[in-house]
Amino acid sequence: MCIRDSYYDSGNGALLFEDFSATRSTAGRGDLAEISTKLAREMNELALIAQSQSREMFSPTKVAFPSTQMLEIPPPQAPSPVVQLALPQLNEEELNLAVLYKYQGLQSRDVFNFEDALNQLQAASSIYGTLEREEKADILYELGVTQMLAGKLIKANDTLHKSLTLRQRLLGSGHADCGRSLLRIGEVLWRAGRSKEAVFSLTQAQQVFTSTLGENSAEAGEAMGLLGVVNEELGNLVEAEASFKRAMDILRRTTGDASPQFAKALMNLGVVYESRGDYQLALSQYEQSLELRRRTTGERQPEFATNLENIGNVLDLMGEHERAIRCYEQSKSILEQTVGPTHPLMAHVLGLIGTSWHHRGDSRRAMEFYEKSLEISRESKGNKQPEYARTVINMGLLW
Numbered sequence: 373m374c375i376r377d378s379y380y381d382s383g384n385g386a387l388l389f390e391d392f393s394a395t396r397s398t399a400g401r402g403d404l405a406e407i408s409t410k411l412a413r414e415m416n417e418l419a420l421i422a423q424s425q426s427r428e429m430f431s432p433t434k435v436a437f438p439s440t441q442m443l444e445i446p447p448p449q450a451p452s453p454v455v456q457l458a459l460p461q462l463n464e465e466e467l468n469l470a471v472l473y474k475y476q477g478l479q480s481r482d483v484f485n486f487e488d489a490l491n492q493l494q495a496a497s498s499i500y501g502t503l504e505r506e507e508k509a510d511i512l513y514e515l516g517v518t519q520m521l522a523g524k525l526i527k528a529n530d531t532l533h534k535s536l537t538l539r540q541r542l543l544g545s546g547h548a549d550c551g552r553s554l555l556r557i558g559e560v561l562w563r564a565g566r567s568k569e570a571v572f573s574l575t576q577a578q579q580v581f582t583s584t585l586g587e588n589s590a591e592a593g594e595a596m597g598l599l600g601v602v603n604e605e606l607g608n609l610v611e612a613e614a615s616f617k618r619a620m621d622i623l624r625r626t627t628g629d630a631s632p633q634f635a636k637a638l639m640n641l642g643v644v645y646e647s648r649g650d651y652q653l654a655l656s657q658y659e660q661s662l663e664l665r666r667r668t669t670g671e672r673q674p675e676f677a678t679n680l681e682n683i684g685n686v687l688d689l690m691g692e693h694e695r696a697i698r699c700y701e702q703s704k705s706i707l708e709q710t711v712g713p714t715h716p717l718m719a720h721v722l723g724l725i726g727t728s729w730h731h732r733g734d735s736r737r738a739m740e741f742y743e744k745s746l747e748i749s750r751e752s753k754g755n756k757q758p759e760y761a762r763t764v765i766n767m768g769l770l771w
Contacts (some may be wrong), residue, residue, distance in 0.1 A: 376576070410463075462503070470499040475512055477518070484674070484710045486522035493518060516558055523716040525564045531559045547593065551580030554597055567602045574599045590633070593622030600640060609648055616641040632675075635664035639679055651686050658683045674710050674717060677703040681721055682684040684728070693732045700725045719748035 432673075477492030493515040500508040516532035536553035543549055558573035578595035585591055600615030620637045627633045642657030662679045669676070684699030704721045711717055726741030 489518045496742045509535050529560045536713050548584040551577045570602050590626040593619045611646045632668045635661045655686045677706040688728050693728045697728045719745045
């Protein structure tokens with residue numbers, strides 16, 4: 373199975389973070405009087421809650437993914453009028469501490485220390501308690517993204533929905549930040565194997581970005597690219613190719629054709645060529661993408677490992693199993709150093725190695741890697757995920 377690149381791009385993630393920050397005013401974030409004008413709830417009650425609020429870390433409830441109906445958003449509208457009431461009982465020290473936890477969490481995420489990142493972001497969220505503020509929505513968003521990257525998809529889906537709901541109430545459903553929450557919800561659904569539901573959320577995100585930031589914005593381009601990824605997985609190759617090429621046009625004007633984002637687009641277009649059987653063209657796209665990543669973000673990145681896996685996929689399909697295994701082993705080594713040995717991405721690459729050994733006729737070696745893949749999939753995502761099912765089927769083919 374092909375790997376598609378998504379948010380998990382350190383260069384892209386950094387750009388997104390900078391862009392997101394630029395679209396939101398940071399003036400007066402420490403001024404309670406100014407911030408309180410954004411609150412639409414009864415502040416007297418919230419002040420009492422804040423005073424008694426425990427500082428224990430926030431732990432999202434593990435729930436099933438909501439249906440697509442729960443993802444529906446109303447037409448863009450202005451935020452509701454705000455009633456000026458009592459100030460929330462958060463002092464400057466608490467606000468500064470929340471900011472510190474947040475940025476420490478983001479720094480840990482940048483170096484793939486997901487456990488520390490989750491702890492820091494949960495601590496930041498707990499400071500706000502039940503208060504409804506933009507800062508709280510932003511922290512929930514970053515927490516959800518981190519849970520997604522750590523492979524905790526159910527929790528990520530729950531947290532990102534909370535971020536979306538809060539942003540809709542505070543900013544209006546047509547705000548660009550709502551589009552960002554929708555974009556990540558769509559990515560989580562895709563990663564969870566729910567591509568048809570992902571299309572709905574990603575389409576909504578693209579519409580929000582187009583209406584607020586313009587159809588040629590970097591955010592609209594990313595939404596287009598993810599829609600291409602999902603369409604490719606659903607077998608809609610014509611739509612996928614059109615989406616990727618449109619995303620590449622946008623990227624040329626926004627980030628340039630020598631950026632990590634453009635490398636991602638090159639690789640995704642290669643996935644389409646691979647899916648339709650044009651292996652030489654796919655290999656050319658993957659190799660261009662790999663070289664661009666090497667120059668821009670370096671080799672010790674999960675997305676570089678993803679690129680190697682796609683090259684291995686094509687080589688395996690072309691019958692060059694030994695070269696494919698070398699690509700997979702190199703990818704495995706990078707993932708062990710970055711996301712860790714129990715991450716769902718490790719389950720995938722181990723399954724690919726097993727498949728190549730199977731194609732070489734070594735069933736014993738193949739079973740060894742399938743069993744390792746199955747163990748990680750079971751522990752990280754459960755036994756009802758596509759990766760788990762694929763590995764079980766591949767094991768059955770050995771007999």
